[in-house]
Amino acid sequence: MLNSVTSKICLLATLGLAISASAVEKKKIDFVLGVDGDFKAAIAAANASGASANNRFVLFVPDGEYDITKLTGDEHGKTTFSASNVSIVGQSVDKTIIWNTTDTEGISTTATLYFPKNNNMYMQDITLQNKGSYNSGNAARQVALQQNEGDKFIYKNVRLLSGQDTYYTKKGRTYWEGGEIDGTVDFICGGGDVFFEGTKLVMTRNGGYITASQNPGDWGYVFNNATITVSNSSYNGTFYLGRSWGHAKTVFLNARMIAQPKAEGWGPDMNSAPQVFGEYNSKDGDGNSVNTSMRKTYFNGGKDASTATTLKTVWNASDAAKYTLSNVLGGSDNWDPTKLTEQVSAPKIEQQGAEIVWADDDNARAWVVFVNGRYKANVVAPSFALDGIAVGTKITVRAANSMGGLGAYSNEVATVDANATYYKVTLGDAIGGKVTTNLSSDKVLEGKTAIFTAEPNEGWTFAGWSGKSVADIDASKATAEIVAACDIELIPSFTAKGTTVFQVEDGIITNAAAESNNAGFNGTAFVNFAAGDLSTILVPVYAEVAGEYQVEIRYANGSGKARSLAAAAPGECAAGIDGCKSAEILSFAATTNWTTWDTLSIAARLPAGASYFTFATIGGNDGPNLDQLELILIKADETTSVRGLSAPSLQLVPTTRVRLFTLTGQLIRESAGSTVSTENLAAGMYLLQRGDGSLLRQQIIRVK
Numbered sequence: 160m161l162n163s164v165t166s167k168i169c170l171l172a173t174l175g176l177a178i179s180a181s182a183v184e185k186k187k188i189d190f191v192l193g194v195d196g197d198f199k200a201a202i203a204a205a206n207a208s209g210a211s212a213n214n215r216f217v218l219f220v221p222d223g224e225y226d227i228t229k230l231t232g233d234e235h236g237k238t239t240f241s242a243s244n245v246s247i248v249g250q251s252v253d254k255t256i257i258w259n260t261t262d263t264e265g266i267s268t269t270a271t272l273y274f275p276k277n278n279n280m281y282m283q284d285i286t287l288q289n290k291g292s293y294n295s296g297n298a299a300r301q302v303a304l305q306q307n308e309g310d311k312f313i314y315k316n317v318r319l320l321s322g323q324d325t326y327y328t329k330k331g332r333t334y335w336e337g338g339e340i341d342g343t344v345d346f347i348c349g350g351g352d353v354f355f356e357g358t359k360l361v362m363t364r365n366g367g368y369i370t371a372s373q374n375p376g377d378w379g380y381v382f383n384n385a386t387i388t389v390s391n392s393s394y395n396g397t398f399y400l401g402r403s404w405g406h407a408k409t410v411f412l413n414a415r416m417i418a419q420p421k422a423e424g425w426g427p428d429m430n431s432a433p434q435v436f437g438e439y440n441s442k443d444g445d446g447n448s449v450n451t452s453m454r455k456t457y458f459n460g461g462k463d464a465s466t467a468t469t470l471k472t473v474w475n476a477s478d479a480a481k482y483t484l485s486n487v488l489g490g491s492d493n494w495d496p497t498k499l500t501e502q503v504s505a506p507k508i509e510q511q512g513a514e515i516v517w518a519d520d521d522n523a524r525a526w527v528v529f530v531n532g533r534y535k536a537n538v539v540a541p542s543f544a545l546d547g548i549a550v551g552t553k554i555t556v557r558a559a560n561s562m563g564g565l566g567a568y569s570n571e572v573a574t575v576d577a578n579a580t581y582y583k584v585t586l587g588d589a590i591g592g593k594v595t596t597n598l599s600s601d602k603v604l605e606g607k608t609a610i611f612t613a614e615p616n617e618g619w620t621f622a623g624w625s626g627k628s629v630a631d632i633d634a635s636k637a638t639a640e641i642v643a644a645c646d647i648e649l650i651p652s653f654t655a656k657g658t659t660v661f662q663v664e665d666g667i668i669t670n671a672a673a674e675s676n677n678a679g680f681n682g683t684a685f686v687n688f689a690a691g692d693l694s695t696i697l698v699p700v701y702a703e704v705a706g707e708y709q710v711e712i713r714y715a716n717g718s719g720k721a722r723s724l725a726a727a728a729p730g731e732c733a734a735g736i737d738g739c740k741s742a743e744i745l746s747f748a749a750t751t752n753w754t755t756w757d758t759l760s761i762a763a764r765l766p767a768g769a770s771y772f773t774f775a776t777i778g779g780n781d782g783p784n785l786d787q788l789e790l791i792l793i794k795a796d797e798t799t800s801v802r803g804l805s806a807p808s809l810q811l812v813p814t815t816r817v818r819l820f821t822l823t824g825q826l827i828r829e830s831a832g833s834t835v836s837t838e839n840l841a842a843g844m845y846l847l848q849r850g851d852g853s854l855l856r857q858q859i860i861r862v863k
Contacts, residue, residue, distance in 0.1 A: 182521035183561045184193050185539040192220045194534070198227045198257070200240075205242040212279055217246045217563030219527070220285060222254040227271070228261075235268050236261040236291075238713070243278040243309070246563040249285030250534065252318050252338075258288040261301055266324045266348075270305035277306070278331075281499065283315040283564040292322030292343070300324045306333070306351075314338055315564060322714040324348050332488045334496035341390070345371035347405065348771045352376040354487045356383050362398045362418065363390040368426050370401030372409045372433070378487045379408025381436060389418040400438070403458065406466075407433035412479050417444035422453035425472065428461030432468045439479040502566035503558035506541070507599035513577035515543040516600070517569065523558040523741075527565060530554060561681065570599060580605040582643050587626060587650030591619040591665075591699045594651055594752045602608070603643040605699055613637045613651040616665040617683070622652040622821055652821060653769055655701035655843070663785040666698040666771075677715065677753045685715070688724075688782035690765035695775045697789055700729070702765040706795040710763050710772070712745075716783040717753035717775035721746050724782045728763035729770030747783040756786060765790065819847055838863050 189208065190201050192655045201218050210216035213351040214287035228236040236259045249255030261269040273287045274280060303319040305314055310331035317338040319325050325342035328349040335355040340347060348371040358384075360369055363434040369387070372379050375656065380401075395418040401409045402425065412473055425436050436458075443447040460466035471478070488494055506517035506526065515528070519541045528536045528543045530721040531553050534541065543556070552574045557565040581602045586594050592615040603609045613621045614637070624634040626648040632639040641647055655661070662672040662682035671694045673684040702708065716722050726745050743761070750757050763772075776782050817835040827834050835847075840862050847860050 166471045170808065183524050184342065185524065186478045186561060187525050187539055188217045188219045188220045188527070188537045188559070190216070191534065191537070192218065192225065193223065194221075197230060198225060199231050202231060202238075202240055202242070205240070205245050208242070210242060210244040210246055211388070215244050215246055215279075215562065216242065217559070219534070219537070219563070220247065220249045220255050220257070222250045222259065224256045226258055228259040232259055235263050235265075237268055237270050237273055239275060241275055241277065243276075243280070245277070246279075246281040246283070247285060248283045248559075248563045248565060250565075252284045252286055252316050255284065256286040256288055258286075261289065261291045263550065264291070264299040264301055266300045266302060266327055267305075269300065270302040270327070271321075272304055273302075274304075274306040274309060274312070277309040277312075279311045280306075280309070281313045281315075281562040281564070282317050283562075284317075286318040286320065288319075289325070291320040302327050306331070311496070312493060313496050313499060313562070327615075328353055332376075332490060332494065334484075334488055334498050334500075336497075342369075343367045345402070345404070347371075347380065349373055350375045350379075352378045352381075352487055354378075354381045354383070354484050355385060356484070357385070359386045359388065361388055361390055362394050365394050365397045367394075367398045368400075369398065369420075370403050370409050371404040371429070372401065372407030373404035373430075374406055375408040375434075378482070378679075379410070381410045381412070381487050381792045382414060383412045383482075383484075384415070384463075385411065386415045387418055387420075392418075395419065396421060400424050401436070402426035402527065403428045403431060403433040403436075403461070405430045408435040409433070410435065410437040410439075410482055411441065412437075412439045412482060412532070414438070414441045415444065416441055416449055419443065419449060422450075423455040424451070424453075425455045425458075428458050430461055431463045432458040432460040432466040433470065436470055436472045437474045437478065437482075438472060439474040439476070454517075491808075499560075499562050500561060500564065502564065503560050505567040506556050506558055506569045506571045508554065508556050508572050509599045509602060510545070510554075510572055510574055510577075510579075510604075511581055511600075512579075513545050513600055515556070515572060515574075517543065517556060518600070520558060522560065524561055524563060525559045527557050527559060528554065528566075529556070545574060545577060548574055550576060552825040561838050575604065583646045584609065585626075585646070585648040586611070587648075589613065589651045589653065590771060591653030591655060591701060592616050592621065592651065594649075603647065605643055607643050608641055609641050609647060611639045611641075611649055613639075613653070615653045616655075617662065618658050618660075619653045619655045619699075619701070622654045623827075624649050624651060625826075626650040653699075654702075654821075655699075655769070656703065657792045658701075661698060661700045661788045661790075663696060663698050663787055666696045668696050671696060674784075677708045677784065679715070679754045679756050680784075681713070682787060685784045685786045687784050688776050690776070690781035691779055693776060693779075694782065696785065697771040697773050698785075699769060699774055700765065700788060700790060701769050702767055702790060702792075704792070704795040705765065705767040707793040708763055708765050709791040709793055710761050711789040711791065712761065713756055713786040713789070714747050714750075714759060714783040715753050715756050716747050716750050717755070718781070718783075719749055721748050722781060722783050723747070723777055725775045725777055726761070729765055729772065738836050744777070762793070817847070 187505045188205050205216050208216040231238040259271045271287045289301045289303045292299045300323045303321040305327040308330045316338045319340045322345040325346040328351045330351045333353040335358045339359040341361040344367045400420050428841040455473045457469050495669045503522045508517045525537050554572045556569040584601045597610045621637045628647045663686045664684040670687045674687050675684045817830045
């Protein structure tokens with residue numbers, strides 16, 4: 160069993176398990192608008208960058224409104240951005256706005272931003288607006304975003320504002336995650352395969368059309384979990400979900416219709432009948448099913464009557480099942496854009512001397528530093544020098560993912576005098592629980608009150624604090640407060656007396672998941688290992704006495720064949736022992752299905768008190784689902800039992816001092832003589848230590 164990070168690495172190396180090398184390469188943001196130049200300079204830099212799939216160009220746009228009509232637009236105000244493998248990332252969707260106006264109308268001549276043949280484009284947290292028609296209520300064709308050809312476009316939390324033809328697509332695969340599109344008529348129009356996940360659609364006029372699909376790809380427009388609303392309540396019930404511009408394919412799945420279309424749902428055809436119009440599981444704003452009984456099913460083909468057809472437009476679950484993201488966008492290369500939109504966790508920052516520091520993160524390409532809410536710098540090391548920053552300035556930091564998209568803001572730090580003193584904080588391993596604190600790192604500012612709260616797992620109890628700072632607190636209370644005046648060291652102790660069953664989901668889980676979707680498990684969840692990268696669980700257990708145990712491992716394995724895990728019992732791979740040769744390979748036989756639970760029995764030697772049992776996947780293979788461990792004592796190590804005495808005490812001579820500890824090291828009784836009282840002690844195992852001035856002896860005793 161592993162008792163430290165060092166020993167854990169030792170075990171993994173011995174088993175020949177590769178630790179994932181999926182860290183994102185550190186690289187600064189390539190261009191910051193307003194710092195490195197204007198939008199014209201940004202386009203030039205992207206074009207000259209030689210960006211590739213493995214060397215992405217990231218343009219960051221701080222909060223502000225940027226009129227690019229004359230700066231980069233042609234004679235009609237249309238801006239062409241032709242570089243591929245580019246990310247355009249804003250600071251916030253509401254306050255980062257790139258806009259234009261045009262002197263004409265037309266679907267091919269007015270775009271605020273035009274991507275002609277781009278590939279692998281990424282946009283996040285930004286608004287594109289064509290002000291020529293936004294909120295005017297007219298149907299002028301003035302585009303906010305046009306993508307002509309190319310493949311693999313991603314838009315995360317992007318907002319498009321215009322009137323008719325707000326968003327114009329032609330070919331390729333596109334993924335929308337969140338975001339908002341506003342418009343009046345056909346405001347999402349064109350071809351390609353576009354999957355919208357959770358996107359808000361806002362109708363801004365009476366009697367408009369949300370979509371106009373034309374010569375689409377294999378799937379067309381697929382809206383999943385979209386929210387449909389209107390800018391004016393009088394527009395409710397006056398618009399259509401879409402119409403066929405040419406052989407249309409448009410599907411709405413699980414839509415939340417705060418505003419609802421006309422009863423027929425779909426409008427009259429333009430140049431041909433649709434090939435696919437579908438709607439499944441539409442709900443109103445209160446979660447009630449929308450009445451779709453009047454939805455249109457016959458389409459006359461418009462200008463091309465030869466295409467007239469009858470379609471099933473109200474679908475059941477079976478009809479909708481094939482319209483998954485992987486089917487729509489996977490293609491021959493199994494593209495999964497959701498892996499690229501994942502955000503990096505917000506760092507926890509603190510000031511140390513003349514720097515703001517935070518923990519490194521392998522998933523972060525860079526970090527962006529904000530001073531009083533405004534962009535200040537971007538860095539690739541987890542620190543920021545406070546040169547020239549006034550005391551009291553508010554600092555926040557956001558991490559950029561591999562595409563340059565920024566995650567949530569960190570905690571806010573108000574800067575203090577750089578010469579302030581900091582002390583180190585050390586917390587011992589919390590087996591059987593965890594410790595929460597108001598600190599953001601392992602340092603604390605002199606004079607600051609550091610708060611530590613020990614929180615036991617279900618079935619465990621807090622047993623006390625130890626460590627060199629224990630004299631500064633009430634060691635029996637779960638919450639400890641210390642005003643920092645020197646280094647702090649606290650070690651929490653937890654016990655699980657009275658139970659022999661321990662839940663796997665209470666462990667330290669790495670690259671695995673606590674789940675509850677398969678029935679029959681005990682506790683609150685089971686743990687599902689992951690294939691590919693190394694997957695591990697450190698399960699806390701508590702033994703009343705040291706000795707030999709039978710360990711019953713409850714598991715399910717519905718894969719149809721045996722799956723293996725590496726296991727190490729407590730103490731079997733101590734830090735510093737090279738090789739960890741005592742790690743055991745366990746084979747878990749297949750069970751009938753994933754809701755059928757069985758047990759695998761193994762023998763293990765356990766120390767008294769709290770410790771960890773470790774399980775790890777092998778060679779990138781998946782493992783069984785683990786539910787719980789049960790400990791059955793086979794043979795206890797020799798102990799001394801102390802039963803109820805008429806005058807409860809222990810007398811050991813010759814001796815000059817007697818001390819009594821819990822098995823986790825907390826001193827609970829001490830005597831300068833030869834006797835120590837056991838009165839009012841809870842039943843259980845204790846460590847007795849006695850000395851005669853020249854020799855120290857200790858033994859484990861049982862109090863009943």
